[in-house]
Amino acid sequence: MSKIRVRFAPSPTGPLHIGGARSALFNYLLAAKAGGDFILRMEDTDRERSTPESEENIKDSLRWLGIQWNEGIDVGGPYAPYRQMERLDTYQKVAEQLIAEGKAYYCYCSEAEIEEERQAQLAKGETPRYSGRCRHLTAEERAEKEAQGIKPVVRFAVPPGQDIVIEDQVRGRVVFQSDGEGDFILMKSDGIPTYHFAVVVDDHLMQITHIVRAEEHLSNTPRQLLLYEALGWEKPVFAHVSLILGKDRSKMSKRHGSVSVTNYRDQGYLPQALVNFLALLGWAPEEKKELFTMEELIAEFSLSRVSKSPAVFDLDKLKWLNGQYLHQLDLDQVVAGITPYLDDSMTQNTASLQLLAATLQNHLLCFSDVKEFMPLIQGELPQWDAECAAIMQKEQVPGLLCLFAKSLFALPEMTPEEVKKTLKACGKELGVKGADLFMPVRIAATGMQHGPDIDKLIALMGKNVLDQRLTESFARLQIIKSW
Numbered sequence: 001m002s003k004i005r006v007r008f009a010p011s012p013t014g015p016l017h018i019g020g021a022r023s024a025l026f027n028y029l030l031a032a033k034a035g036g037d038f039i040l041r042m043e044d045t046d047r048e049r050s051t052p053e054s055e056e057n058i059k060d061s062l063r064w065l066g067i068q069w070n071e072g073i074d075v076g077g078p079y080a081p082y083r084q085m086e087r088l089d090t091y092q093k094v095a096e097q098l099i100a101e102g103k104a105y106y107c108y109c110s111e112a113e114i115e116e117e118r119q120a121q122l123a124k125g126e127t128p129r130y131s132g133r134c135r136h137l138t139a140e141e142r143a144e145k146e147a148q149g150i151k152p153v154v155r156f157a158v159p160p161g162q163d164i165v166i167e168d169q170v171r172g173r174v175v176f177q178s179d180g181e182g183d184f185i186l187m188k189s190d191g192i193p194t195y196h197f198a199v200v201v202d203d204h205l206m207q208i209t210h211i212v213r214a215e216e217h218l219s220n221t222p223r224q225l226l227l228y229e230a231l232g233w234e235k236p237v238f239a240h241v242s243l244i245l246g247k248d249r250s251k252m253s254k255r256h257g258s259v260s261v262t263n264y265r266d267q268g269y270l271p272q273a274l275v276n277f278l279a280l281l282g283w284a285p286e287e288k289k290e291l292f293t294m295e296e297l298i299a300e301f302s303l304s305r306v307s308k309s310p311a312v313f314d315l316d317k318l319k320w321l322n323g324q325y326l327h328q329l330d331l332d333q334v335v336a337g338i339t340p341y342l343d344d345s346m347t348q349n350t351a352s353l354q355l356l357a358a359t360l361q362n363h364l365l366c367f368s369d370v371k372e373f374m375p376l377i378q379g380e381l382p383q384w385d386a387e388c389a390a391i392m393q394k395e396q397v398p399g400l401l402c403l404f405a406k407s408l409f410a411l412p413e414m415t416p417e418e419v420k421k422t423l424k425a426c427g428k429e430l431g432v433k434g435a436d437l438f439m440p441v442r443i444a445a446t447g448m449q450h451g452p453d454i455d456k457l458i459a460l461m462g463k464n465v466l467d468q469r470l471t472e473s474f475a476r477l478q479i480i481k482s483w
Contacts, residue, residue, distance in 0.1 A: 004036030005209050008062075008069070009199065011043045012055035015260035018313070019214055019244050020058075021065060022278045026241060027212045028067045029279070029301035039206060040072035042083045043199070045192050061261040065271050066294055079206040084198050091193040094201050094231070095154045095186050103230045104186055106152035107134040108145040129182025130155065154187040156197075156227065164222040169239035169303045171215075176222040184223055196220060200227045203236060212239045212303070239303050242282045245310045264318075268337060268367025273322035281311035291324060323365040331357055337367040342374075352460060355416070359456040373452070377460045381472045382447035391449070396432050397440045398479050403430065404441055405470050406483045414463060419455040444473035 006027040010020050031038040040062070044050040059073065071077035081087055098104035107130075109117075118128040135157055137145075145152070162178040186197040193201070203211065218240045228235045245251060264274055272293070279297050280290070283306050292300070326334070334357040339347050347353055360373055375382070384392065391397075404426045411418050427437040442454045445466060451457065458466055474481050 002207075002209055004031055004034040005039065005207050006031045006036065006212060007039040007041050007072075007203070007206065007208050009041040009043050009202070010058055011046055011049075012051060012058060013046055013049040014054055015057045015262045016061040018259055018261065018278070021061065021067075021261050021274075022244065022281055023213055023241065024062060024067055025065070025275060025278050026283070026301070026306070027210075028069075029298055030210060030212060030303065032298045033301055036209075037071050038067075038069050039077070039079075039208070040069035040075075040082065041202060041206070042073055043195065045084050045195070045198060047085075047192070057262060061265070064265055065261065065275050067275075084193070084202070087198075087202070088191060088193070090205070091187065091198055091201055092191065095193075095197070098156070098186070098230060099154065101230075102157070104154050104156050105135050105137075105183075106142060107155045107183075107185075108137075108142075108150045108152045109134060110150075127180060129180070130184070132157075132183045135183065151189040153185045153189050155183040156186050156223075156230070158183050158226060162226075164225050166218070166221050166225065166238055168218070169237060170242075170306050171218065171240055171308050174218065174221075178222070178226065181223060181226070196223045197227065200224050200231075200233075204228070204231070204233045208236050210237045210239065212241065215240045215243050239306065241306055242308055242310045244281055244313050246313055247315075249310070249312070268341065268369070269318070269322050270325045270337075270366075273318070273325045276325075277318045277321050281313065282307050282309075290321070319365040326364055326366065327362050329361070331361070334358075334361050334364075334367075338364075338370040341368050341370050345378075346374075355456060356460055359452045359460065363452055376446050376448070376451055376457055378465060381469045384443060384447060384476070388443045388447065388449060391439055392443055392473075392477060394436065394440070396430065396436060398477060400426060400430055400432055400437070400440055401444055401470070401474065401477075402479065402482050405481075408458075409463065409467070409483045414459055414466075416453070416455040416459045419458045423455065445469050 008020075008024040008027050010016065010024075016024075028038050030036070040059070042050075042055055042058075044055070055073070062069070069075060071079075072082045095104060099106070109130075114130065117131060117133075121128045132155075134152075134155070158178050158181045160179055164176040164178055166174040166176070168174055184196060185194050187193055202208075221238060221240075225235060243251060261274070265271070275294060275297070276290075276292050279292060279301070283301065285292070285300050286305070326337075329337070331354060335353055338357060338360070339353070342353075342356075346356060356370075356377075360370060363373065364370060404423060407422045407426060408414065408419065411422065423437065423441060427433050438454060439449060442451070443449060445454065445458055445461070446469070461469070471481060
């Protein structure tokens with residue numbers, strides 16, 4: 001078998017979509033496992049919507065995910081250029097070849113004529129398709145159209161009565177009929193190729209052996225196979241992976257959460273977690289395992305274990321996976337990760353920032369979650385719920401809080417170690433331990449029963465915030481402030 005060569009060929013009309021990222025990942029894994037080539041190509045023929053900014057976003061997103069191409073945009077290679085708008089002469093030559101062989105022809109029909117034909121077919125209950133009225137124009141008739149200044153498109157002459165068989169690596173044997181296709185356009189009147197034409201020319205000339213793409217492209221494949229056959233080119237192996245659905249089983253969209261890779265990066269997700277998650281969308285490893293490094297994915301990936309059933313995008317699963325990776329990071333990595341989501345009051349003090357990272361690391365599912373914990377450390381004391389209020393009515397609470405506050409505020413420095421030491425000493429003096437000791441202090445300081453270590457939270461608050469919190473708690477309990 002020849003060396004595996006795969007490609008990811010997005011249109012630079014927006015940021016890299018989650019579905020596109022999964023297609024890129026599957027292609028990358030397939031090539032990396034076989035020691036093949038992964039090519040990045042840009043299908044930029046949509047001149048109105050394609051932008052340099054979108055191309056940069058796609059490249060940056062792939063690099064962030066750890067998907068590196070060894071041929072294509074920015075890297076170069078033997079089949080350059082890798083942008084379709086820089087390959088127009090190539091498409092024109094192939095189109096002229098098909099015309100010369102009688103396998104394609106110039107069509108001069110206007111949009112109004114095409115629409116009139118379409119409406120007539122719909123009225124008869126027929127599937128709309130071009131009737132081929134320009135397929136048999138004489139040289140004189142074509143010359144007359146040219147004299148009128150009509151710029152033609154180039155259409156492919158679809159052979160009638162053929163079964164078009166796709167031996168798909170994921171979906172199995174799929175059969176289409178050529179009679180349902182109609183003579184489709186290869187080159188538009190402005191000299192720009194259509195997707196169906198350009199993708200076949202590029203894939204052949206770049207010696208692509210395997211095409212792994214989303215299921216929505218399956219209906220495009222018959223036209224592309226007809227072109228391979230007409231040009232006498234070897235057909236690549238096709239694999240159409242399932243759609244990605246939201247939890248409600250509808251097609252993935254913004255209402256299910258973020259749909260671009262950039263959004264997840266900006267929310268503080270880790271690239272290794274997103275790669276792990278994307279790999280499990282439609283692919284199943286042989287052993288029951290959920291955490292994979294990129295190297296492990298490369299070693300285990302195969303198209304034979306890609307499911308034809310739709311993959312469900314479960315945001316809760318992604319968050320869980322991300323938490324697993326985040327909890328294993330070095331402290332410096334956590335500091336760097338949470339810093340963009342904090343204001344200057346927290347980031348200017350290195351020691352406090354490191355303490356915050358250490359305190360919250362095992363409580364975060366993604367870096368941006370740090371914002372949800374900041375009210376525990378800064379701001380107003382929240383209202384107690386019924387359970388908190390009941391705990392604060394216990395007999396030992398007033399004496400405990402008074403002793404704790406007086407002892408703590410007498411300290412020259414409020415470190416986690418000193419806070420813990422002080423709290424234990426108060427418990428020993430009063431004969432209070434366990435939840436009866438720690439829970440009232442936690443509620444008085446944070447307004448909540450649960451959360452990160454209270455000794456670390458109190459140290460992060462500092463004396464001013466803690467003073468405000470305890471003063472308000474004392475007022476609620478009608479205890480006289482004594483420090």
